[in-house]
Amino acid sequence: MADVLVVAEVAEGKLKKTTHSAITFAQKAAATIGGTFSILVIGDGAGKAAAEAQGFGAAKILVVEDASLKNYLAERYAPTVAAIGKNYGVVVGTASAYGKDLLPRVAARLGAGYASDITEVTPENGNLRYKRPMFAGNAFGICSISTPIQVVSVRQSAFAAAEPTGGQSPVETVAYAGPSKAAERVEFVSFDQVKSARPELTEARVVVSGGRALKEKFNQVLDPLADVLGAAVGASRAACDAGYAPSDLQVGQTGKIVAPQLYFAIGISGAIQHLAGMKGSKVIVAINKDADAPIFQVADYGLVADLFATVPELVKGIQAAKG
Amino acid sequence: MKILVALKRVADPDNANKVKIPASGEKIDTTGLEWKPNPFDEYALEAALRLTENGTQPKVRAGEVVVVTFGPKETETTLRAALATGADKAIRVDAADDKLDGDLVARALKALVEKEKPDVVLMGKQAVDGDSNQVGQILAELLDWPMATFAATIREEAGALLVGREVDGGVSTLRVKLPAVVTVDLRIVAPTSVYSTKTPQTHKYNDGVRFAALPAIMAAKKKPLVEVKLADLAPEQAMKVSYHGFAAPPARKAGIKVKDVSELVSKLKNEAKVL
Numbered sequence: 001m002a003d004v005l006v007v008a009e010v011a012e013g014k015l016k017k018t019t020h021s022a023i024t025f026a027q028k029a030a031a032t033i034g035g036t037f038s039i040l041v042i043g044d045g046a047g048k049a050a051a052e053a054q055g056f057g058a059a060k061i062l063v064v065e066d067a068s069l070k071n072y073l074a075e076r077y078a079p080t081v082a083a084i085g086k087n088y089g090v091v092v093g094t095a096s097a098y099g100k101d102l103l104p105r106v107a108a109r110l111g112a113g114y115a116s117d118i119t120e121v122t123p124e125n126g127n128l129r130y131k132r133p134m135f136a137g138n139a140f141g142i143c144s145i146s147t148p149i150q151v152v153s154v155r156q157s158a159f160a161a162a163e164p165t166g167g168q169s170p171v172e173t174v175a176y177a178g179p180s181k182a183a184e185r186v187e188f189v190s191f192d193q194v195k196s197a198r199p200e201l202t203e204a205r206v207v208v209s210g211g212r213a214l215k216e217k218f219n220q221v222l223d224p225l226a227d228v229l230g231a232a233v234g235a236s237r238a239a240c241d242a243g244y245a246p247s248d249l250q251v252g253q254t255g256k257i258v259a260p261q262l263y264f265a266i267g268i269s270g271a272i273q274h275l276a277g278m279k280g281s282k283v284i285v286a287i288n289k290d291a292d293a294p295i296f297q298v299a300d301y302g303l304v305a306d307l308f309a310t311v312p313e314l315v316k317g318i319q320a321a322k323g
Numbered sequence: 324m325k326i327l328v329a330l331k332r333v334a335d336p337d338n339a340n341k342v343k344i345p346a347s348g349e350k351i352d353t354t355g356l357e358w359k360p361n362p363f364d365e366y367a368l369e370a371a372l373r374l375t376e377n378g379t380q381p382k383v384r385a386g387e388v389v390v391v392t393f394g395p396k397e398t399e400t401t402l403r404a405a406l407a408t409g410a411d412k413a414i415r416v417d418a419a420d421d422k423l424d425g426d427l428v429a430r431a432l433k434a435l436v437e438k439e440k441p442d443v444v445l446m447g448k449q450a451v452d453g454d455s456n457q458v459g460q461i462l463a464e465l466l467d468w469p470m471a472t473f474a475a476t477i478r479e480e481a482g483a484l485l486v487g488r489e490v491d492g493g494v495s496t497l498r499v500k501l502p503a504v505v506t507v508d509l510r511i512v513a514p515t516s517v518y519s520t521k522t523p524q525t526h527k528y529n530d531g532v533r534f535a536a537l538p539a540i541m542a543a544k545k546k547p548l549v550e551v552k553l554a555d556l557a558p559e560q561a562m563k564v565s566y567h568g569f570a571a572p573p574a575r576k577a578g579i580k581v582k583d584v585s586e587l588v589s590k591l592k593n594e595a596k597v598l
């Protein structure tokens with residue numbers, strides 16, 4: 001089954017941390033099938049970002065840089081990723097917005113089967129078996145792909161970020177394969193970035209999430225708690241829909257999947273779609289004034305109380321406990 | 324404008340925690356669960372209706388919406404409901420759920436697109452049972468069409484759509500020239516998310532999807548619903564991804580209720596050791 005190709009995610013000349021989860025997968029998968037893995041760094045500033053791909057034990061680091069790759073468009077990236085991917089047995093990326101957008105297109109170009117958001121990889125008679133969540137995380141399916149090339153995306157929270165251990169991988173520059181025909185009909189217009197000084201939701205050790213109950217006081221109530229904990233802020237769909245929090249913060253089946261050491265669900269009822277995004281957290285705290293809210297069924301520590309009175313008190317308590 | 328909407332029916336997503344996995348792990352047992360349209364596909368249909376009307380006169384159709392589903396005979400209920408909501412025509416591709424994978428659905432959709440010649444294919448970003456998030460992207464590549472995934476806003480322009488997409492870190496806006504594939508995200512059904520060229524920019528829709536009125540439900544019985552054989556669209560039906568078994572997620576151990584903030588802080592510090 002040959003070798004594994006990691007499709008790195010690049011932003012502003014840096015490797016995004018999502019990439020490190022795909023590397024962890026590649027290390028495991030390559031060991032399982034007795035092959036090697038390489039890392040493809042494609043995009044604006046790929047040459048610079050490639051230095052950050054050193055030290056993980058990759059057979060090669062492949063760099064593709066071109067002026068037309070400046071703003072990511074699947075129609076521009078997919079032909080090159082597929083042209084390089086066809087020399088590999090498995091092409092993997094992380095199930096971030098980028099990976100989810102790009103990888104199925106790459107799979108289609110390669111005539112490859114695609115399995116998304118996998119949480120586990122195991123050997124099976126020389127092939128690989130993948131475990132992936134379905135039904136909002138209420139079931140796991142175990143699947144395999146029968147095509148000569150397999151394309152998968154991995155769930156970031158299920159594959160711990162790879163740490164560099166040293167060594168140098170040879171760097172190869174590969175020519176840009178050009179855009180697909182479809183690219184002539186799509187134009188990048190803008191990217192409105194939500195700037196935040198907080199850690200990324202999917203990487204944070206602590207996540208403080210708020211729900212519909214917070215109303216316009218979403219930030220006023222949650223920011224001090226997030227500050228004292230160095231936490232990322234998350235939200236329920238209802239809080240995002242109502243505009244209390246940016247959409248990018250939505251945690252859940254159809255938003256971000258998080259698994260921090262500590263998760264606070266504040267004024268969140270605990271709909272299954274929300275639970276799907278945070279059930280994997282190590283310790284869950286719920287604050288809700290309704291003792292019967294379903295969130296308490298998954299919380300390690302539940303506090304039935306009014307959040308507006310409780311959260312400021314909690315901030316003081318944590319400050320004191322931290323000394 | 325002619326729009327093709329792919330509509331999958333799924334086991335009631337609000338009861339997804341009631342899916343059962345027999346000890347053998349060979350299948351997922353959804354008995355007792357109601358079938359519902361995939362919410363994202365309902366949103367795609369709503370977006371399609373908004374794009375083919377003047378929002379101030381929703382009773383006058385100004386375009387055509389064709390809905391398609393892949394499934395057994397009983398999925399026609401889902402299609403009839405879509406017709407009642409406003410779609411003009413429905414197609415059921417006769418297929419069994421366990422004989423489909425995302426690639427096969429996309430290949431068959433491609434053949435259907437070549438017959439129906441829509442300007443836009445609108446679909447959900449993901450089916451909430453399989454949670455794969457793949458069919459739209461695969462279809463776009465097979466057609467060599469531009470795509471805009473995870474759409475939260477759509478503005479029709481002459482021969483193009485301006486699409487705001489929810490991605491990591493913010494909103495990315497693309498302009499796709501038609502024909503194109505668009506997959507929709509949750510907020511596409513907000514009051515100011517979708518505008519056809521006919522709908523004034525000052526118009527505000529009701530939040531969410533529209534519901535069928537009784538006369539529309541009666542009228543829907545007369546709208547065309549045709550059946551197509553999967554083999555006529557996709558002669559090659561081998562699946563690329565196969566499922567060998569299913570497993571239940573690990574159960575979380577029961578937690579406790581704390582009486583106040585100081586007990587909570589003390590537990591977090593001394594028991595869970597996470598502060």
Ligand SMILES: Cc1cc2nc3c(=O)[nH]c(=O)nc-3n(C[C@@H](O)[C@H](O)[C@H](O)COP(=O)(O)OP(=O)(O)OC[C@H]3O[C@@H](n4cnc5c(N)ncnc54)[C@H](O)[C@@H]3O)c2cc1C
Binds near residue numbers: 458562
């Ligand atoms: C009993 C059972 C067994 C199964 N076995 C397998 C298997 O062995 N291998 C496998 O890969 N899958 C299997 N599936 C899942 C398969 O039937 C999925 O429908 C298929 O993989 C496509 O859905 P998705 O979840 O991947 O779609 P996604 O990519 O998540 O869906 C995106 C969009 O595509 C459209 N779409 C997807 N499916 C349909 C549809 N059926 N009709 C209309 N529109 C649709 C919708 O607009 C949807 O919003 C099985 C399902 C069941 C119930």
Ligand SMILES: Cc1cc2nc3c(=O)[nH]c(=O)nc-3n(C[C@H](O)[C@H](O)[C@H](O)COP(=O)(O)OP(=O)(O)OC[C@H]3O[C@@H](n4cnc5c(N)ncnc54)[C@H](O)[C@@H]3O)c2cc1C
Binds near residue numbers: 255287
């Ligand atoms: C297709 C689809 C996908 C979805 N995807 C997601 C997803 O990814 N993520 C997600 O979160 N949701 C998702 N949802 C929505 C989900 O079903 C719920 O509607 C949503 O999670 C509810 O948000 P909430 O808990 O903030 O609001 P509510 O359910 O309204 O809960 C508010 C809670 O706050 C409590 N409360 C009120 N006032 C106070 C107070 N003063 N002090 C303390 N507690 C108080 C109430 O008791 C209640 O429990 C999805 C839904 C669909 C249909």
